[in-house]
Amino acid sequence: xxxxxxxxxxxxxxxxxxRAFVIGLLITAALVAAVSFLPKIMGGGDSYTIGVVNSxxxxxxxxxxxxxxxxxxxxxxxxxxxxVLAGDLDAALVNGSKVLTDGEIDTELGVLLQSxxxxxxxxxxxxxxxxxEMVSVGAxxxxxxARTGIATxxxxxxxxxxxxxxxxxxxxxVEEKGSRIVEILLSSVRPWQxxxxxxxxxxxxxxxxxxxxxxxxxxxxxxxxxxADFPPGIATLVIAVLLWxxxxxxxxxxxxxxxxxxxxxxxxxxxxxxxxxMMIMATYFVSFYVTNDPTGTLATxxxxxxxxxxxxxxxxxxATEVPLWQVGASMAAMVVAVLVxxxxxxxxxxxxxxxxxxxxxxxxxxxxx
Amino acid sequence: xxxxxELRKRFAGGPDAPGGKVAxxxxxxxxxxxxxxxxxxxxxxxxxxxxRIVMGVLQADSGTVSWQGGPLGYDARQRFGYMPEExxxxxxxxxxxxxxxxxxxxxxxxxAARKATDDLLEQLGLTQRRGDAVQALSLGNQQRVQxxxxxxxxxxxxxxxxxxxxxxxxxxxxxASALQERCRSxxxxxxxxxxxxxxxxxxxxxxxxxxGRMVATxxxxxxxxxxxxxxxxxxxxAAPGWADGLPGTVTVQGDRHILRTTGGDDQEIxxxxxxxxxxxxxxxxxxxxxxxxxxxVA
Ligand SMILES: Nc1ncnc2c1ncn2[C@@H]1O[C@H](COP(=O)(O)OP(=O)(O)OP(=O)(O)O)[C@@H](O)[C@H]1O
Ligand SMILES: [Mg+2]
Numbered sequence: 119x120x121x122x123x124x125x126x127x128x129x130x131x132x133x134x135x136x137r138a139f140v141i142g143l144l145i146t147a148a149l150v151a152a153v154s155f156l157p158k159i160m161g162g163g164d165s166y167t168i169g170v171v172n173s174x175x176x177x178x179x180x181x182x183x184x185x186x187x188x189x190x191x192x193x194x195x196x197x198x199x200x201x202v203l204a205g206d207l208d209a210a211l212v213n214g215s216k217v218l219t220d221g222e223i224d225t226e227l228g229v230l231l232q233s234x235x236x237x238x239x240x241x242x243x244x245x246x247x248x249x250x251e252m253v254s255v256g257a258x259x260x261x262x263x264a265r266t267g268i269a270t271x272x273x274x275x276x277x278x279x280x281x282x283x284x285x286x287x288x289x290x291x292v293e294e295k296g297s298r299i300v301e302i303l304l305s306s307v308r309p310w311q312x313x314x315x316x317x318x319x320x321x322x323x324x325x326x327x328x329x330x331x332x333x334x335x336x337x338x339x340x341x342x343x344x345x346a347d348f349p350p351g352i353a354t355l356v357i358a359v360l361l362w363x364x365x366x367x368x369x370x371x372x373x374x375x376x377x378x379x380x381x382x383x384x385x386x387x388x389x390x391x392x393x394x395x396m397m398i399m400a401t402y403f404v405s406f407y408v409t410n411d412p413t414g415t416l417a418t419x420x421x422x423x424x425x426x427x428x429x430x431x432x433x434x435x436x437a438t439e440v441p442l443w444q445v446g447a448s449m450a451a452m453v454v455a456v457l458v459x460x461x462x463x464x465x466x467x468x469x470x471x472x473x474x475x476x477x478x479x480x481x482x483x484x485x486x487x
Numbered sequence: 488x489x490x491x492x493e494l495r496k497r498f499a500g501g502p503d504a505p506g507g508k509v510a511x512x513x514x515x516x517x518x519x520x521x522x523x524x525x526x527x528x529x530x531x532x533x534x535x536x537x538x539r540i541v542m543g544v545l546q547a548d549s550g551t552v553s554w555q556g557g558p559l560g561y562d563a564r565q566r567f568g569y570m571p572e573e574x575x576x577x578x579x580x581x582x583x584x585x586x587x588x589x590x591x592x593x594x595x596x597x598x599a600a601r602k603a604t605d606d607l608l609e610q611l612g613l614t615q616r617r618g619d620a621v622q623a624l625s626l627g628n629q630q631r632v633q634x635x636x637x638x639x640x641x642x643x644x645x646x647x648x649x650x651x652x653x654x655x656x657x658x659x660x661x662x663a664s665a666l667q668e669r670c671r672s673x674x675x676x677x678x679x680x681x682x683x684x685x686x687x688x689x690x691x692x693x694x695x696x697x698x699g700r701m702v703a704t705x706x707x708x709x710x711x712x713x714x715x716x717x718x719x720x721x722x723x724x725a726a727p728g729w730a731d732g733l734p735g736t737v738t739v740q741g742d743r744h745i746l747r748t749t750g751g752d753d754q755e756i757x758x759x760x761x762x763x764x765x766x767x768x769x770x771x772x773x774x775x776x777x778x779x780x781x782x783x784v785a
Pocket of ligand 2: 536
């Protein structure tokens with residue numbers, strides 16, 4: 119166990135000290151923060167500036183709590199007209215009976231002004247109209263946009279992190295095999311310690327990245343006000359994402375180490391990893407599709423099938439509500455898959471990592487002896 | 488005592504050797520505590536293969552390796568020091584850090600690893616380079632780091648595959664005395680080398696391998712006795728063919744003819760030499776290891 123920890127620690131310290139890691143982390147953080155602010159900047163938010171001349175302010179904000187209203191009082195109609203033409207005002211209410219605008223009035227604002235004005239007048243006349251009660255008989259769609267957004271970002275983040283870490287695992291394995299460091303290492307630690315330590319160390323680095331992304335993302339979102347649109351249960355989602363990342367990473371990283379142990383030169387890493395990168399790409403595309411159709415049959419089925427489930431399930435969880443038992447069942451299946459892969463992968467790694475030279479074949483190594 | 492017993496290893500053949508390649512064909516030898524054992528043999532003789540099997544990085548087809556009377560297992564091997572033929576270090580890792588890391592992997596405490604690293608850097612003349620990345624070092628200096636890695640945990644046995652290749656004469660001496668120091672404290676040291684004078688100078692015992700077989704093994708004195716002393720005659724300005732009919736071999740170096748023989752009538756040889764030209768040297772000599780080696784692998 120001691121050997122495993124020492125190896126994991128070396129992986130972490132060597133990476134953390136490189137400029138690439140630090141810069142990568144900073145860039146990711148900056149990107150995530152930018153993405154969290156983007157909707158606010160792009161959407162511009164709904165807000166109106168309204169001038170009043172010789173009239174009461176209307177309780178517009180009560181009728182439309184999502185919209186900001188700024189009121190300005192003007193001494194006479196001429197001054198208000200000038201402000202409207204200068205673009206300082208979206209509209210000006212004159213004598214409680216006339217609205218000045220520059221061209222056609224914004225539909226939303228127009229409807230609001232008309233209906234609130236009517237309500238106020240009727241109220242003054244003693245007529246009170248109970249507001250219509252809104253009842254949705256379908257699914258809760260309030261957060262649909264936010265959910266889709268979160269799911270899309272999540273797919274991308276999981277995919278990039280997974281891919282990045284897996285290539286690192288492969289390159290590390292080949293570095294040790296090609297330079298024959300394994301010969302010394304394996305005279306002091308066992309193969310599973312070497313393999314486990316590397317996967318663990320690089321996994322921790324991946325988690326550092328993921329946690330940074332989540333923390334920066336959530337912090338920026340609450341700062342920019344974007345978090346107000348987030349669906350409930352975001353904490354559960356964060357925990358689930360971390361768990362799924364760990365599972366997906368364990369699955370793919372073990373395979374990556376096993377494949378990489380078949381070759382002895384860095385130039386061969388890409389080609390030997392091709393089956394694996396294809397699998398990750400497929401998982402990514404499927405998950406991306408799922409962000410658009412999170413309740414479809416494909417999404418539901420694949421969210422149980424390892425290794426697709428490692429990305430499809432968190433995406434489904436972000437994009438829609440998933441019963442807890444489904445998450446549990448899918449996770450159990452993935453854990454079993456990870457165990458199988460650990461067994462196969464470590465066998466191949468153990469047998470292949472000392473056989474330097476020509477590229478070996480996965481199946482042959484597995485069948486040998 | 489480290490006993491290597493009847494090791495056999497066949498590598499799967501490629502298209503050019505469909506039957507496979509026999510690398511070891513029943514290698515046996517013994518290394519006693521405190522003994523410096525020189526492992527020599529032509530390229531491809533099987534030295535590296537033997538050492539890899541001893542270190543457990545390669546599996547023998549048959550045969551055993553035993554240490555202190557029992558089969559050599561993983562735990563005991565952890566206390567061995569190993570320098571592989573193909574040097575392997577983390578190129579981007581710093582020198583001192585790397586040596587310390589391997590010390591830790593061999594089970595040293597952080598303090599002990601640091602202490603051992605400092606001592607070794609001092610001993611191998613690397614103190615100034617301790618903070619450099621390995622890739623910034625010259626090949627010879629990388630080799631010293633590799634040695635430090637093999638020595639850091641104060642091993643019970645040392646298995647070094649060509650530790651002297653690529654070292655300058657000063658470094659050779661530093662390494663030789665480092666190894667002798669370990670030997671004196673009872674550590675068996677096995678090293679392979681093609682520098683036979685060095686092996687002759689340093690080793691208590693020598694094993695000569697050829698074609699995967701141990702063709703001669705013993706102390707240098709034993710090997711010499713087995714080979715027998717040789718008569719060496721140097722004649723200048725002799726006509727070619729002067730030694731026809733005499734035993735032994737003649738080599739020509741410029742205008743000098745050198746006759747070497749382990750048998751024959753020395754007085755008859757002397758007479759013929761005097762008649763043939765100017766005799767510069769006539770004497771009985773102990774064979775060098777190089778001569779023993781050439782004889783053994785012939
Ligand atoms: N991985 C391998 N696959 C196939 N054949 C091998 C392999 N390793 C060694 N051999 C063969 O085994 C034989 C012994 O090789 P080995 O490396 O042990 O020789 P050596 O005595 O160390 O030689 P050198 O002095 O050149 O280092 C050689 O014929 C070599 O071609
Ligand atoms: Mg060799």
